Amino acid sequence: MARVEMQSELDDLEASFQDAGTIVLRSIRGAVDALRTQDVELCDEVITFDDEIDERFMSIEKQVELVIARQAPVAGDLRLVLALLHSTLHLERVGDQCVTIAKLTKLASHLDTKRAVIESLVDMGERCVEMMRVALAAFGERDAERARGLHALDELVDRANRQVFGDVLGYVNDKDALEWGMRQLTVARCFERIGDNAVDIGEQTVFVVTGEFVEFTDASHDTPTP
Amino acid sequence: MSTELDVPPTNAEGDAAPEIEIDSRRMGELAGASASDVRSREAVFRIEELSVSYGTSLALHGTTLDIHRNAVTAFIGPSGCGKSTFIRCLNRMNDTIPDARVQGQVLYHGRDLYASNVDPVEVRRRIGMVFQKPNPFPKSIYDNIAFGPRMLGMKKDLGERVERVLRHAALWDEVKDRLKENALGLSGGQQQRLCIARAIAVEPDVILMDEPASALDPISTTRIEDLIHELKREYTIAIVTHNMQQAARVADMTAFFSVEVQDDGKARHGILVEYDLTTKIFTNPSDKRTEDYVTGRFG
Numbered sequence: 001m002a003r004v005e006m007q008s009e010l011d012d013l014e015a016s017f018q019d020a021g022t023i024v025l026r027s028i029r030g031a032v033d034a035l036r037t038q039d040v041e042l043c044d045e046v047i048t049f050d051d052e053i054d055e056r057f058m059s060i061e062k063q064v065e066l067v068i069a070r071q072a073p074v075a076g077d078l079r080l081v082l083a084l085l086h087s088t089l090h091l092e093r094v095g096d097q098c099v100t101i102a103k104l105t106k107l108a109s110h111l112d113t114k115r116a117v118i119e120s121l122v123d124m125g126e127r128c129v130e131m132m133r134v135a136l137a138a139f140g141e142r143d144a145e146r147a148r149g150l151h152a153l154d155e156l157v158d159r160a161n162r163q164v165f166g167d168v169l170g171y172v173n174d175k176d177a178l179e180w181g182m183r184q185l186t187v188a189r190c191f192e193r194i195g196d197n198a199v200d201i202g203e204q205t206v207f208v209v210t211g212e213f214v215e216f217t218d219a220s221h222d223t224p225t226p
Numbered sequence: 227m228s229t230e231l232d233v234p235p236t237n238a239e240g241d242a243a244p245e246i247e248i249d250s251r252r253m254g255e256l257a258g259a260s261a262s263d264v265r266s267r268e269a270v271f272r273i274e275e276l277s278v279s280y281g282t283s284l285a286l287h288g289t290t291l292d293i294h295r296n297a298v299t300a301f302i303g304p305s306g307c308g309k310s311t312f313i314r315c316l317n318r319m320n321d322t323i324p325d326a327r328v329q330g331q332v333l334y335h336g337r338d339l340y341a342s343n344v345d346p347v348e349v350r351r352r353i354g355m356v357f358q359k360p361n362p363f364p365k366s367i368y369d370n371i372a373f374g375p376r377m378l379g380m381k382k383d384l385g386e387r388v389e390r391v392l393r394h395a396a397l398w399d400e401v402k403d404r405l406k407e408n409a410l411g412l413s414g415g416q417q418q419r420l421c422i423a424r425a426i427a428v429e430p431d432v433i434l435m436d437e438p439a440s441a442l443d444p445i446s447t448t449r450i451e452d453l454i455h456e457l458k459r460e461y462t463i464a465i466v467t468h469n470m471q472q473a474a475r476v477a478d479m480t481a482f483f484s485v486e487v488q489d490d491g492k493a494r495h496g497i498l499v500e501y502d503l504t505t506k507i508f509t510n511p512s513d514k515r516t517e518d519y520v521t522g523r524f525g
Contacts, residue, residue: 003522072471074508074520211510 006071010080013063014140017084017091020056021136024091024098027053028132028194031101032125035187036118037077040109053095054211060088079211083204087139090197090204094132097197098192101125104183104190111180117167124160124191127153130200138202144209147202152218157195164188241519264478264503267294270315270432270462276321276330278311282293284488284495285311288330291481291501293432298454298463300477300504302470307483308496309466313434316464317353318346351378354425358437360417362409362424367392367401370420374428381386387427388498393425396453415446433457435465439472451476470520473504480507482516 001084027049033144034042068071090177131153138147168181199216207213247361269292278286286308294297301309311320318339320326332339339349351374363370371388375381388405391396397419401412409420416436425433436456439447454463454476467473473480481501487493499517500507511517518524 002524006522074470074474075517077521078509082304 003071006067006073006077009063009067009071010073010077013067013081013084016056016060016063017088018136018140019092020053020060020088021132022098023049023056024094024134025055025129025136027095027098028125028129031098032106032122032129034102035105035125036122038105038109039103040106043102043106043109047099050095050099052115053092057092057095061085076208076211079208083139083208087178087201087204090200094194094197097194099217101187101190104187108180108183111176113180114167114171114184115179117164117181120160120167121187121191124157124164124188124195127157127160128191128194128198131157131195131210132201135198135205139205139208142205142209144206147205148216150199150202154195154199154217157192161188161192228254264294264297265292267296269293270295270335271338272331272333273315274333276312276315276328276332278308278315278329279327280323281325283493286483286496287486289483289498291498293462293464294479295320295462296458296460297341297478298458298465298476299479299481300473301464301466301481301483302468302473303483303496303499303519304485305468306496307485307496309483310436311483311496312483313436313464313466316434317350317355319350319355321346342371346378351428352430352432353432353434354438355434356421356425356438358440360421360441362412362415362420364408366406367409367412367420368405370424371427374424378428380420380428391423391427391455392420394426394457395419396449396456397423413446415442416451418442418446418450419453422450424459431462432462432464435463437466437468440468445470471509474508477504480504482507482511482513482519484515484519 030042030046033039034046064081067081071077074167131150132154133148134172135150137143138150166183168178168185171177171181203213203216273292273294274290276286276289277284289308289312301313303309310434313379314320315328315332316334316339320328328340334349334353338344363373363374368388370390372384375384375387380387389398389402392401397416400416401407401420412420422433422438439450440449451472454465457463458478465473465477479501480503482499483496484499486497487494500511500513502512506512507516508520511520517525
């Protein structure tokens with residue numbers, strides 16, 4: 001097979017992406033555990049850990065730049081490089097969402113928690129972990145069908161988000177509970193965004209496989225894009 | 227002399243009135259159209275099941291495609307795939323090879339290019355060709371350009387014609403003060419642009435280019451490619467290139483030819499594998515053979 005050097009660079013680039021994905025999974029799990037246990041020290045770890053995610057992102061971005069400059073990839077190779085660039089950016093965003101979750105958990109740690117809301121949020125977080133695992137695996141296996149399945153998983157995260165919103169609305173007459181609840185709404189929003197980023201990685205998988213970029217859903221439309 | 231292509235005789239001034247009126251405004255409109263509109267344009271060439279043999283050896287098998295007006299169409303593929311054989315069919319250059327046999331049909335503006343009463347010389351005026359190795363005549367720069375028009379009776383305003391085509395070929399500024407000098411003293415890149423100017427001096431409809439930049443340095447190559455982008459506003463261009471990136475840069479449509487082994491397991495001939503918008507060929511080709519070739523994994 002010709003272009004051994006280019007293939008090697010593409011393989012390294014993808015390995016870097018999957019490696020970054022593994023680190024981001026750790027970050028999501030850390031944010032979820034910190035929320036469940038209200039562990040402030042774990043919150044700090046998640047926040048500090050984001051530096052490593054950012055470093056990985058910048059390194060992958062550089063790798064992409066060099067592959068394009070030196071190897072001039074086309075067709076499937078080009079789609080792979082572009083998809084890796086986009087997907088890595090989504091991973092970096094997920095890292096930022098984890099930082100926000102950890103900061104809010106720390107900020108509200110002096111307030112009484114509401115068990116039902118915590119359980120809903122942890123449920124959202126665990127679903128996000130699962131979605132990210134599926135997104136990374138589908139990309140690695142070039143499994144478009146599995147990637148498309150992320151849309152259904154995201155619906156569950158969105159449903160839990162609406163549940164949290166409904167619960168917090170009930171705190172309107174309790175000032176402390178309301179303050180805590182408002183912060184948890186933002187936490188829920190962060191998990192919802194993590195789910196969206198996992199779906200976005202799924203869309204990139206389908207793009208690599210089919211050559212067509214299609215959004216699984218579009219926020220400006222009520223129904224999923226066919 | 228009347229031919230199947232219905233070329234009117236020259237008038238007393240020696241001007242040949244081209245049969246096909248070239249509307250420069252429409253040219254401009256078409257040039258401004260996006261690449262995706264290319265396939266909706268008139269097919270200057272309609273090629274149907276074209277096969278070429280040299281003696282008993284099949285070189286190219288059963289090729290069918292349309293070449294569209296004011297588009298650049300590139301032919302890419304490995305050595306021996308028949309792309310040069312194919313392009314030479316478009317202006318009957320294969321006629322000059324004694325044992326070459328062309329089967330199938332080449333329609334040029336709807337007329338059979340190989341009809342018995344078609345004048346091959348007139349064909350090659352309308353369908354000009356630029357070759358891999360620049361081949362200026364051992365004459366002055368001026369006479370290189372003027373030679374063709376003189377032979378065809380296009381003697382009116384010859385000086386203006388020479389200047390116009392040299393400007394069009396982006397060469398005027400470099401040679402305007404030495405038009406009497408021998409063309410062989412020009413650099414390789416300049417000689418090739420001179421050959422392009424020479425081709426357009428006789429008002430062709432189509433310009434065929436067989437690896438026009440492969441013998442040139444990178445800067446000259448870039449200038450030739452820039453020139454191709456300009457020329458397609460007025461001419462239909464077909465280019466053979468072994469440089470895939472060049473095809474990606476200059477062509478609106480790309481045809482990928484490959485080599486097929488015949489039933490005896492030994493003889494090989496060229497075939498057309500895929501023909502599509504260049505953007506499609508280089509982002510998401512339909513055929514795996516095309517994908518393997520453009521990504522460099524072929525072979």
